Amino acid sequence: MNFQRYTRPVRKVSHKPVMLGTFILASVLVSLAILTHQVFRNFKSVEEELFRLKQEQKASNNQNEQKHAIRKRTPSENLGSQNLTSQGTTYIRWGRRDCPNKDGTQLVYEGYAGGSFYSHVGGGSDFLCLHSDPTYTPGRYIGGVQGPAYVYGVEYRDSSARYRLFDLSLIEERVLQYQGVPCAVCFVRSPSKLMIPSRETCPDGWTIEYTGYIMTGGYKDTKHSSSHICVDKRPQVILGTQGNQYSNLCQIKMKFQRYTRPIRKVSHKPVMLGTFILASVLVSLAILTHQIFRNFKSVEEELFRLKQEQKVNNNQKEQKHAIKKRTPSENLGSPDLTNVGTTYIRWGRRDCPNKDGTQLVYEGYAGGSYYSHVGGGSDFLCLHSDPTYTPGRYIDGVQGPAYVYGVEYRDPSARYGLFDLSLIEEGALQYQGVPCAVCFVSSPSKLMIPSRETCPDGWTIEYTGYIMTGGYADTKHSSSHICVDDTPQANLGTQGSQSGAYLYVSEIRCGHNVPCEPYVSGREMTCVVCSYL
Structure with missing residues (x-):
């Protein structure tokens, strides 16, 4: 049997579309990478600046209301009129502006709960009770925002259903969510104090100061760990702080317009091949970068x-x-x-x-x-x-973690x-x-x-x-x-x-x-x- 080979002429395909497609794809990817890096660097500063301007405007509108939120006490009012004994200790009553009305317990000062911004990875982990009347001595501060460590106010964030567990009789709006958290530092004529989680009664010989719920930052929305505090089950709020005062996350949307011009019809296979090769290289680089980052x-x-x-x-x-x-x-x-x-x-x-x-x-x-x-x-x-270093109490070398x-x-x-x-x-x-x-x-x-x-x-x-x-x-x-x-x-x-x-x-x-x-x-x-x- 004789076999005869048949061929047909094919037109010559230019490599320019392959090079052009590869160049366009690489340019877009590089541009996206640069843009993402710039957005990441500038996002937090823009977010905080926008929020600061919004909050300063809101604070000025509520200025009179804020003055009534925490009334300044004289030193004699803060520590009471009685002479304290030589024994005593202090504790913070979270969620209240006053101390329990009982013998031996007196107010040192009242203020605002403070902590780190919810989206910051670093910063402070513990909550502070900020004094309601701070002092600013000339020469002891620098005006403006330098960073990189900040303290913000704290707000209740649970859903309204969760707050039904609390006694809201001291809150005019009967709403706790999104309101500011007050605090009070109390002095008690006792040699020791103790906070017991998951209990509502004290051991024999101890006296209840207040009861409440263990609260801390959320594991999803809060990007750093926070300390656990006992918030009074009959809480108060900072007046004039109702409404979410966390900063809003802005989404940056990019609009691309596609430009085309008539070109001669060519095969798409070279373009697809070039794109596949480039994508494979980029994936390999990403995997390699990830491994380097893990080992670095x-x-x-x-x-x-x-x-x-x-x-x-x-x-x-x-x-x-x-x-x-x-x-x-x-x-x-x-x-x-x-x-x-x-x-x-x-x-x-x-x-x-x-x-x-x-x-x-x-x-x-x-x-x-x-x-x-x-x-x-x-x-x-x-x-x-x-x-x-007692022998038998350590192991030499680095074990971690x-x-x-x-x-x-x-x-x-x-x-x-x-x-x-x-x-x-x-x-x-x-x-x-x-x-x-x-x-x-x-x-x-x-x-x-x-x-x-x-x-x-x-x-x-x-x-x-x-x-x-x-x-x-x-x-x-x-x-x-x-x-x-x-x-x-x-x-x-x-x-x-x-x-x-x-x-x-x-x-x-x-x-x-x-x-x-x-x-x-x-x-x-x-x-x-x-x-x-």
Whole structure:
């Protein structure tokens, strides 16, 4: 059998459509990537600025109503007319502007619940009770918004059905959702206080102060972890804050117009082939990038650990002089301490205030979670300067997955002009390690008040400072708010960025359930630690 091969002429196909289609697709993808990056960088600042303008306008309209929301009390009204005994403690009554009407319990101050913005990944994890009458001393703040740590007001967010569990008789509108949360700091003539979750009665020998519900941020809409607080089951609200005061998320829509021009008919197979090849390359690059991103943190941590171990060895002698080891008798001073007292941490210092009744327990280094870790601890620790390692109580090497790193000051140098740097040899605070001291005071109670520099009548100042926490953008987990001394010290031998945990000065953002009178948006938050004597 003879086979004859038949052929037919085919027209010559130009490769220009393939190149053109590939170029157009690549251009669109690159443009989308650049645009997405720019939107991501600018989204938060635009969101906050729009919300700030809206809230300032709303705050001015409700100014008179806000003044009636929390009535200012005189010092005698705050602490009552009775003479307090030498024993007592304080607690925060969340959701109320007053303290229980019972013997032995008196109001220290009333205010507004404050915390981090719901969509911020970093920032503070604990809720603060902001004083209703903040102090702003000239030279103790910088006008405008610097960031990167902010404090906002707090609002009730549960559905209306959930709030039927509460007694709303003290709320005129009988609506709790989307309203601001007040708070009250109460002094009780008792040596101790206790909050018990999932119980409505106290153990024998204890007295009920108030009952309520455990509340915290939502696991979906809130992008950071928050502390659990006990909110009074018969709550009050901050007047003039009704309605959702969280910022609205804006969707950016892009409109594309398609331009065409007549071209000769060609086969689509080369275009499809070029598109398939380009898509395959992009997918491969995406997978590779994802793998690199997953492995980057572990490599970064290992390099950082090796670098730090080498630096610690080189600076060992200098570090010994940075924190002088004290004997137990030196730490606690006179061994005959009174049987009534409490402790507090003086952040940013290696010593305790030079005053009667206050003595050093130990000094050390501030510790916390690595700034880029999503999980880990949210609170800061005061690590002892002389740790103990008992054989059999540790395993050498890095096992993970939970670590504690040193803490460093991270604000720009301009912000640190607010601090008295006379105790720092270099005169620079940025990128230096943060020390700490645990102090014992012969007082039955201590108290930290945000946005104030003075203590109520009957209380004594231990130290003043600034509220600091992790940044909302670069710190990938929430951190607790701490009061750092305004005449700080630094850990010697730690100058220069060493990463670890970060600390920034916090600013108030009024309008978010915190009134813009007397609070001023963008001003740094001062603090005072008080003891009752």
